[in-house]
Amino acid sequence: MKKKKSKKKLLIGAGVIAVVAVGGVSVLGGRSSGEEAVPQVEVVKAEIGDVQQTVEASGTVVSEESKTYFSPVNAKVDKVDFKEGDTVKAGTELVAFDKKDLEREQKKADLNVESGKLDMTNTINKSDKAVQKQKDAAGNASSLKQQVAAQEDYVASLKAQISQVTANAQAQAAAESARKAAEAQAAQEAAQQKIQQEYAADLSTYQNKTLPAYQNTLNELNNTMNQTLQEYNQSESEYQMAFQTWSADQTDENADALSIAEQLRSESQIAYQDAKRDYEDYKAQKPEAPVLSDYTGESSAIVSDGTKTETSSDFSDTTETATVTADTSALESELEKASSDLAELQSKLSSEEATAEADPGAVTEEEKEKMEITNNLAELDQMSAKELVEAAKKGIHADFNGVVTKVAVVEGSTTALGTELFTLQNTDKVDVTVNISKYDYDKVQEGQSAQITLAGKTYEGEVIKVSHIATQNEKGASLISADIRIKNPDEDIFLGVDAKVTIQAQKAENVVVLPSEVVNIGKEGSFCYILEDGVITRKDITTGISSDDYIEVTDGIEADEQVIRDIGSLQEGMTAQAVDASAEGADGTDAVPADAEDVVTETEEGA
Incomplete structure (x- = not known):
């Protein structure tokens, strides 16, 4: 946006030529009514510079480390010296047990x-x-x-x-x-x-x-x-x-x-x-022909x-x-008795064999060894129990500076081994979890620096983790979460509050750059307009990273090449005359072409 300029008239020589600036385009008139007016367009030069991308996001302050404490023994709680939301210092005794x-x-x-x-x-x-x-x-x-x-x-x-x-x-x-x-x-x-x-x-x-x-x-x-x-x-x-x-x-x-x-x-x-x-x-x-099978x-x-x-x-x-039936009745009677005796012997044999072949449930050497190991483990548990009891007699202390975020025990209650007591979140390791849109997530990488604004204070940060799984918000938009570590947390930081984050994303140094307003985006890619032999010409370009003010150009435009700032109502193929947008008079008036003679310039506020 150009500065508002005061209206002035500058008379040079005897002739008069009107130049009207509208949206960066001026019209140059000749001294005689028979001469055709030539419009002017502001141009800027492509420069060598740096482009720094930033990604703005908001998120929630969370602890990077959380520990839930459990009861090491079956015992009565004698003292609970905290409540939810309390801040505690490392080493502070928080729970004491009944010695009996x-x-x-x-x-x-x-x-x-x-x-x-x-x-x-x-x-x-x-x-x-x-x-x-x-x-x-x-x-x-x-x-x-x-x-x-x-x-x-x-x-x-x-x-x-x-x-x-x-x-x-x-x-x-x-x-x-x-x-x-x-x-x-x-x-x-x-x-x-x-x-x-x-x-x-x-x-x-x-x-x-x-x-x-x-x-x-x-x-x-x-x-x-x-x-x-x-x-x-x-x-x-x-x-x-x-x-x-x-x-x-x-x-x-x-x-x-x-x-x-x-x-x-x-x-x-x-x-x-x-x-x-x-x-x-x-x-x-x-x-x-006759078939033999027909004669059957x-x-x-x-x-x-x-x-x-x-x-x-x-x-x-x-x-x-x-078919003759012989008289074998005596033999068959004897056979019936012998078969009965055989069946009885076979039944006894099957019973004894089943007993002999069945698994007696005998303890193998491996099982004996396993039982010995179990007993040894019980003895170790006995020793561990003694150690836990001794440790429990000393009470439970905070392992780090933090905030108590959950309380599951009260004084006078009896806890069993493994019962949840409370949860402590570390305040020395604090992150901000943010959601990045699908348009920006490819710009964010681990190791990038960031600034976190929280309760009016600014903290330095670093991207430590970028999720590879997208989630969807209530509107169905895909988001990627990222964790930003606060490098210098202090006592003014509260868990669960909102924070604004500015991530210093990709940076390109010593590259060809153009102001953002001169780069256009069409269906076939990015382009800008230049003057080629006095004719407005479209120039396709390849862009790299961009910031709010500048865009990296990787192909199509070289350093010091002039690009039209805005063609306004003019069109491609029309003739025009270049005016350096950066060359303004000391009194705030727009510059005029070097080859213009005897012109009057009237300036107005830029579009």
């Missing part, structure tokens, strides 16, 4: 050690008894196995005797049955041979007579079809010739010839279609008539004769 309860806890630890030793002795004794029972069962199982084996041999011999008696009784019947079966097989083979002969005769008739006669007729029909096709093609050609003649000379004679040619073509077409249909119909009537019905008929049926009947009678 502490001594009771120590006695309990002693009893736990003694109980563990007794449990180990009892477990080992039970294990020894179970192992002995397993050994006895293994011995009994060995004896029973021998008895079972002998009984199984006896049962097997009885079954063999019964089988032999039955086999002898059926041997003769089996021989007779085999004889009749052989006779039936011979009759069946004779019938099968007859079927083969009939099939061979029918196949010969098909191959030598039926199929050749069919093929001859089919060939004749095919020849007829081809002949009628040729005639049809000939009549089609004659029709086309007649049509061309008639088309060239539409006389009655040519019309009659065309009609005759069309009639002949139609008749030859019908003849061809009839011949083709006859050929296709007869072709579909091709006789099928005759085989069945032969089998069901005469000799075959009688042979089958005789075979059936022979089979019935072969």
